[in-house]
Amino acid sequence: MSQPSLLSEIKDKHHVFSFMQSQASPVLNVDKQILLYLEGLSVSFDGFKAINDLNLYIRDGELRCIIGPNGAGKTTMMDIITGKTKPDTGSAWFGQTINLLELDEPAIAQAGIGRKFQKPTVFESLSVYDNLVLAMPDERLVFSLLFARLKGEQRDRIDEVMTLIGLQDHSAMRAGSLSHGQKQWLEIGMLLMQKPRLLLVDEPVAGMTHQEMDRTAELLVSLSGSHSVVVVEHDMDFVRQLAGKERTVTVLHQGSVLAEGSMDQVQNNQKVIEVYLGESQ
Amino acid sequence: DTIKVGVLHSLSGTMAISETTLKDTMLMLIEEQNAKGGLLGKQLEAVVVDPASDWPLFAERARELLERDQVAAIFGTWTSVSRKSVLPVVEELNGLLFYPVQYEGEESSRNVIYTGAAPNQQAIPAVDYLMNELGIERWVLAGTDYVYPRTTNRILEAYLKQMGVAEDDIMINYTPFGHSDWQTIVSDIRRFGSAGKKTAVVSTINGDANVPFYRELGAQGVSAEDIPVIAFSVGEEELSGIDTAPLVGHLAAWNYFMSVDTEENDAFIEKWHDFIGDTNRVTNDPMEAHYIGFNLWVEAVNKAGTTDTEAVQEAIIGVTVPNLTGSYAALMPNHHITKPVLIGEIQADGQFEVVWQTPSTVVGDAWSDYLEGSKDIISDWRKPLLCGNYNVVTKTCSGQSYE
Amino acid sequence: MISIQGLNQFYGESHTLWDIDMQIPEGQCTVLMGRNGVGKTTLLQCIMGHQKVASGSIQLNPADKDLVKTSVEQRPRLGIGYVPQGRQIFPLLTVEENLQIGLPVLPRGQRRIPDYIFELFPVLADMMHRRGGDLSGGQQQQLAIGRALVVDPKLLILDEPTEGIQPNVVQEIGDIIRKLNREMGLTVLLVEQKLPFARKVGDRFCILDRGRKVAEGDMAGLDDTLIKQYLTV
Amino acid sequence: MRQLRSLGLLTLILLSSLTSLQAADSDPVLAEFEALLSSSAAPDRARAISLLADSMHPDTLSLLAELLEGQLYTFRGDSHLYRVPRHEEGRAAERLLDGETLTIERVRDFRRVAVNNAQRTQIRRVMALTGLNAESSAIRLQAVRQLMRDADSATIALIQDAYPTEENNRVRELMAVALAIHTLADSDNEVLQRDAIDTLSESLEPRARNSLAQFAQSTENPALQELSQRALTQIDHKVQFYKGLETLYFGISLGSVLVLAAIGLTITFGVMGVINMAHGELIMIGAYTTFVIQQLMPDHIGLSIFVAIPAAFVVSGLVGIAIERGVIRFLYGRPLETLLATFGISLVLQQAVRSIFSPLNRTVETPGWMSGMLEFNPVFAITLNRLYIILFCFLVFFALLLILKRTALGLQVRAVSQNRAMARAMGVRSERVDMLTFGLGSGVAGIAGVALSQITNVGPNLGQSYIIDSFMVVVFGGVGNLWGTLVAGMTLGIATKLVEPWTGAVLAKILVLVFIIFFIQKKPRGLFPQRGRAAED
Amino acid sequence: MLLWNLIKQDRGGQILLALLALAIIIVPILNGLPSDHPLHIPTYMVAVMGKYLTLALLALSVDLVWGYLGILTLGHGAFFALGGYVMGMYLMRQIGDRGVYGHPELPDFMVFLNWDSLPWYWQGLDQFWFAAILIVLVPGLLAFIFGALAFRSRVSGVYLSIITQALTFALMLAFFRNEMGFGGNNGLTDFKDLLGFNLQARETRVGLFIASAIALALGYLLCRSVTQSRLGKVCVAVRDAESRSRFMGYRVENVKLWVFTLSAMIAGVAGALYVPQVGIINPNEFSPLNSIEIVVWVAVGGRATLYGAVAGAIFINYAKTWFTTELPDVWLFALGAIFILVTVLMPKGIVGLLRRKEGNA
């Protein structure tokens, strides 16, 4: 991450320091029905190309599954979208107006992109309830945070989500004491509270039972339409359930798109079978 | 029923190195006085506290000593800042503080007896010696960056210029407390000293910084014959922590050296060794100052017949007691004492050999005659003037004054 | 191989495991199942010595050692390999160093990383000198399994080992577990949520519910009623 | 065949080999010497020295040496002079006049015959006269230098005589310079003066430059003036160059001290993650160990350092292990709280040292082989003690690097600090690893203490004066990176020394601190940051 | 009402505020008793207690950033000292021509260093209102600038700790220099009066004690209102998982910056109240070891509890007073032992003993 030199910033009398900048991003514009554009992205770590000329478009309201071998670059792609990693080349736009590469993590989150991490990360010493409170999108400015109070409908929403993720009995528990699977659910809950326009969901059902998987699938499907959802998963049953007949599945391999199409197409693609699915699937 | 005496020296923290010895000295003096039957028929009791090299704590401890323990006098403090911290307290509560260390002057309080040297009792005679006896023409004034060296060097600078030394022949250098890397400075000194004129270093380097300074002098082969260093803060005790072999011949100016050959001194040293149980321990100038201060106080209390501060303050001016170097210390009206000035050379065994001394004792001058702001000020704590800073030009007494 | 008797465990005040009695027969693959948060990981951690046990014993058979009284670092020396939930890779060590960590428990002369690990997970060979923490999630999981195999265990304990691993590798892991189990007599204790996988590799099953053991038996006996009752929400 | 002008000197040298043959009982010279020396007036003592020097007494050189060394004492009992090799109770004292020996009963009964600077110079001059003919070229060089201090025509004549037969180049050059200085000052012959300027322009001796400068001022001959001016600039350029070199050396030397002080912390703090506020006190313990070792072997100071290094490693290491076992092991997983506990430990250790060794500084002697300078030329010399410390610093650094890279311990400690539970599950005996690693870091701190004892105070405050710098170095370099510590220490050392001549020591220190603050803004994880996914959050 | 909400579920806070209220009433009364009365509190004790309260306020400010925000600041003494220096400068100006050189405007140390006029940064400080503003502004501004640089560059963890230490160390060296115009090593001392009240007077000391108690109470409520607000939760979130909170849209650097600045201002107020009660301010207050000690008070008291910080500061400083008087030779052993024992045996500090049951902060 290269930052302009401090000196040049100080010398520039028009420079507005980040702590003084207004935190609103340009208005999201999805006239072309495309919510996310990733074009020509490449990134390498110590010479290793993790993402290699990747092109990907997500339509507004689409539910997209992304699969691909371990190390194909799926998580790295999400890192780029959310501002964690800056690509070496390429562009990433959120709608037609928001250039993601110019924004930092909080700005991207505020623009409406939410993420569930592959390894569940929650605020361990806060209660489950407070974890959800903090995920609410409304208050982000320091001073409004100082005076923020929960409104009635916000409370209802939290209770609703709490039930949905099955943690209603654990609301006062420290999030750090949850089991692995419970943390997964809590993170999904936080994502729901955040109500982002685009949800990036990295391996949501790892460690869940089959039935929980079904519930998760229903949940994600119900979100699509009003939200765009990008799901990464290795569990083929789950992916099949999500993709149904018509939704697009993208296969990443070695940092770029190997195949794209409906689940059936992808499943029968010889290359995909070779590098990813294995014979018996 | 006892008379309490406060001992206010740091026993921990950075200053413990110097001050612990003074605490022991006070305990020894008090023990001895008690063996002689005490004072006014009562035993003396030492109240020892530890201000821990923390300046605000000095004031707090002093207040406790005076308010809670009702001590008759306090013997203590070392650095000027600790004295400055205690000063308002002893003035407010009308206590009596005996201050045993050489200092920068520019102060005279009714409640403080200054038994250490003022600049004119150490720095000026030292420079005189270098100039007249060793023919020094070029001067390095090196000190730790705080008030005592700064003031002393200002006085010396003014004095040297007055004696006709050119600006170019004076190099002034300050270092932080505890400075430990002296390579550059010693090398600069060597270079400064190789310009063909006889050069000397006048050092007001404080405490911990001295060891690495002298080590570097030794390592870079700066011998006393080439560039002598005269120090005002390095005594026997400081030398006892340094390998003195490479330093033989460097100088110090004090009012007392352990090596002085007098009966009083021999007796004092013997007592000290008995008390501390270690014949290798050295004695030094601030110890003598406490010895003098304590005896002055004892005399004054005897004279006044009470330990009451007012009475002792009145009685103590003019009291004269023997010092350890064969002359007498008299308390002057400005609360400073008369002292001989001795110049000693460091010997291989860590002792000083006296090479020069003032023909008679010198009266401590509270307000330097070489500084603009203070040359018109005098101090006299006798009635009717009763003022520590009387301006002879404006004929006013400002600061601490009593109606 | 391991026999657990009357095991109770608490997190602070909350009683998490209740009077667990359980057998892990030698040479078999036992699958531990149950919903999220019922205590599976906790039970494995008790066996590993990571959690203090309030009461009960865990006997390791051949040596008749009570694991409760044995320090954690003895376990690999007793032939126990462990693949924890959440991978627990040493993030700043290289892949190679991650694998080497276990070597000192082996007898001198055998202290090298067995080749079959790289056959099983070729990606590890490619990434030998990359920091463990830089690997993708699935690669880390493979590393975690490889790392446990380095100590040449007699008993392998795996906590959801297939999480985040691509399907064809999952198959291979299944195959290798079976192979190690059937051909080399390795005893396996496996926590697994995915039924097909569990059925494929497991000989026996054992179900926990809210900290209690509620069912146990041969894999064939895992029927829909049990599944409905204990494994669905 | 050397021509010896001074007959006295010749005799002196001849006779000095026969010393022991002389019966000493009624030696009038010695008696007078004793009488003059016993006087408390400095001029009398000066006369005693001249008397001896002129007397051709066979013992002259050895007596003067003893006087210089401070081995002559007056005994209060009989007011005679005694030779006292060791001024301690129970040691022997030998009467000068008749060789009778006494045992010292009270130390204060024997007062050393003191010499002051003037007398010391006088003695050295006498010795230098003979030194011109010494076997060793180093002594001859020293002698020439001594004689140059205030050369008169007699000494110049001596040098002139010795010059043609001198074989050693450096001595010859110095002699030539001495002669040239003399020529420049005394001669009116322009050719000789030109030659002299030539000779002097090649020399870096300060005296040469001074005499040139003086000559350039005073001469009326414009050609000579220009010539000498040119010579002066030539010298100044060289001096400037060597000054730069010297600054660099000072920087490296300061840097090596910083690295030594910090390197133990790289392990305990950098690798193990223990914020060890007692690190400074572990250094202090190493320094005190050196002191104790020197007390135990006062006659082998030269060797003492070699004993002290392992001893300090063991002592500090054991103290470190005790700290680890006694306190720190209860705090793993609570890294910040180690700050609190080790702060307490540092207070306790400081006070313990005050109680055991007194609050005063202790003397650690510099062994002979570490003192002195490696002199490249008169304006550039490097001090041996610093040179050894630099070498030692690199030695320690590479040894540590080897341990951490090549042994199982290095790998295991990193594993333990990254994930203790998992490391144990992999069979790493974490307690042992912690203990050994902390012991290693502490032992290395102790070793640093041995080095520091050679340049600074050995006192209870020693640790505190290095703790802040040590943390700065480790953090500046990038926590956990040994190379980072090395580069950081050197960078800070050199930076300080580069700035110091411009700003003085105080501002230099402030500027370096400000530099660190700004540097960390640019590289928030130090010079050599831990990289990769895991390090990012 | 709002107030009550703040401390409704805060037993420690309730006790603390009650004790402070009690002290405000009872200390002046006890101090007014005749000096031979067994319950009499001598005036010097009042001043010492007042000092403890200011140090407690300082500890509170450190707990706010360390306990809740996870910033281990090893340089908070700098903000305390700056507040103290501003107050010291005001007090120096109040001396007027009563200094030893009798100069109407210049403090003594300037006269004797031959300064001929007051430097610009001493101007206006004869006005209390101006000094009062600077007391919060100077530390606040320094913290703001320092924080803006550091947090924006995402300096964190020990790196941040060490540069806070470098900051206070550099300030210490700078203030030691006489050229800075702050009295060098001797600092500022020999104060005469504050707002026209004689500083030596009993009433003034009691007044300062009450002011310190009120400041501590207000400081507590302020910190409590921050930590109880959603901002406080965000702080904890940042402490636990900084990058995760970024992905949730929080500007971590701004949160840190404002809380850090607020904390520095509180420290500045503490310093300003400290100086008139101890009678001296000197560069030593900037010493890095002092700042480390503050952190130690907080840890001893119990991190992230606020009232724990107060308890820790008072406990340790009282222990120090007691030890240095009663055990002057061995007190460091005792103090060191307390630090070690508290850490090892009481991971939650001394208040941890009192509130075993409460689950989370």
Ligand SMILES: Nc1ncnc2c1ncn2[C@@H]1O[C@H](COP(=O)(O)OP(=O)(O)OP(=O)(O)O)[C@@H](O)[C@H]1O
């Ligand atoms: N900071 C880094 N340094 C080095 N290599 C990296 C770094 N980050 C990612 N990689 C490499 O980039 C590749 C892509 O990683 P990524 O995590 O995106 O994979 P993935 O598709 O999410 O895989 P998985 O399905 O296993 O989670 C991997 O091979 C990984 O080792």
Ligand SMILES: Nc1ncnc2c1ncn2[C@@H]1O[C@H](COP(=O)(O)OP(=O)(O)OP(=O)(O)O)[C@@H](O)[C@H]1O
């Ligand atoms: N460190 C802890 N402190 C307190 N409670 C805990 C802690 N770890 C786990 N728990 C609780 O103990 C119970 C069992 O947790 P455990 O991790 O063993 O579940 P699990 O069966 O492995 O679940 P999953 O399938 O989600 O991994 C859970 O309810 C969890 O909330």
Ligand SMILES: NC(N)=O
């Ligand atoms: N008075 C001194 N030496 O500080």
Ligand SMILES: [Mg+2]
């Ligand atoms: Mg991934």
Ligand SMILES: [Mg+2]
């Ligand atoms: Mg689990």
